[in-house]
Amino acid sequence: MFESQNQSNYPSRCNLIGRCILSCIFVFLTHLTLSGIPRFFSTFSFLTQLALSALLLLLLLGFGGWCRRTVLKAKASAPAFVFFSILFVWGFYFSVIRPVVPRPNDVVFNCGVGFLFVGLYRIMTSDPGIVRNGSASPDQLVERSLSQVDEELELMAIGLGHGSAQDSGLLMRVRYCKICKAYIKDLDHHCPAFGNCIGQNNHPFFLILLFGFIGTEASYLMCTSLFAAKSGILDRPSELTLSESLAISTILFIILQLLWQVMFVIWHIYCVCANIRTDEWIKWKKYPEFQLVIPPEPGQRFTNIRFCNPYDKGMVQNVKEFLALRT
Template sequence: MGAGGRWVRAAQTLLSGALSLGLFLHPTELQQQEERGELLQPLLFVLLVLGSVLLYFRVSLMDPGFVKSEEEAKAGKSEEPSIVIPQVPGHIKMRRCGYCLVQQPMRAKHCQLCQHCVRRYDHHCPWIENCVGEKNHPLFIVYLSVQLVVLLWGGHIAWSGLSFEQSWDWLQHNIFLLISFLLIVIFTTVVLLLLLSHLYLISCNTTTWEFMSHHRISYLRHSELENPFDQGIILNLWRFFCSCHLTVWEKIYYHRNNEPV
């Protein structure tokens, strides 16, 4: 883990903790429930915040689907028999990455920041300081969903503590809640747009990288179909969220382009 990654993760944890603590210390709906002894909602809110932080660390620290070299793959077979790396049919030539020199499966891309090729590369996310790829993309969507619920609930709590008055004393006493509410609105907008855009791309079985760079990617530029990986919304969502193994995208690509596999 690099120094930059540690700072980003520490900032995310501190921000989540500070905002949550502030909502308890100010006269909000949450504090009133706590004072009345109604602890169910405050406890649920704390657990939800804790869950979002744990999901954040899980997504940011896990392997997003780094492509291993031939030697690492052979060594990994004996060390991690439960992880199955799909084999590409022998007659299909795989391109070799010009940076790390590994054989690059279809839909993989080299990330200059991670210094690795990533399977079904989507994007490098600066907020988690990690790539989003085939292995951690589903969990990334779960994290965004939980984070959105936390932000919406936190925004409601912050708003419940604000009773607007035109006085300097009021501003001094409510400045934290006001700033918290504005920050939550900004974060909610970003997370909502990010989640909706990802769900749309997933339903089409495409990635952010493929969507943005369609004209520069050889296997998309030379395909007879607009999106050779799109198998319909239901199957796309099923493959993304419920598939327990990595996919040989070459098989789908050549099958849908009516070429022999």
């Protein structure tokens, strides 16, 4: 993880191993529980099973959180959960699905999994664009006016040796991440799944990694569909073994993942096209430059505050700026 973070904020090695083991157990329990959907609700339609799987995942998420807080009194690790989820699906594919999958599909899926492991490591250890000599407190930085922030960050930029006009535009959007306890250039959001901020340096790779997840999951669905067709498990839903139930439950799990990730990617593309970051979009009332104060009309007592985006220069220019400032 990046070096400027407060070291005391990090769990010890034993604590980290404990959190990884907890995440691993949670991944196995989640998939074993999900396999009960095609096994015990075999007469239900596929869409109903998908809805039940979504409901069960939400219940497991809530129950897991409650167990960690009250019984275990320990935290799990979200990046470890993502890692073990990929490992579980890949291990299941390797031991059950792979024998019936044609060579080209097998190569595509394995390359996808390899990319996800490398990508996960890279995004977790990347520097999102930390401002290394920031001195202002987080609340001060958020609440000051745009001109004041600009002025101080210009000074910061000079101190950093990056005083160009191009950098000045980006430094206006330096935000503070309370989780990493660091100032991040062009912060998009703190991603719990990857355990790191998404900012100026790793935002394009974050989008590439999301596309990698979508492509690999689509490839897994194709491979598992071939397995389902060849083994005839959809024709005899009441006689499923554990591995056959897992084949169907992992399809349900991956479809839910795909739906969520496709929506997330569409939202991110919209944010890039509109030149607004996720954190700004959600918490725009925290940032003065996004607030347009409308004076009260006759008969009204209070002023209205509406959203406006001062960084929006039109879709083409916004995309050009996003790509140019990161190359």
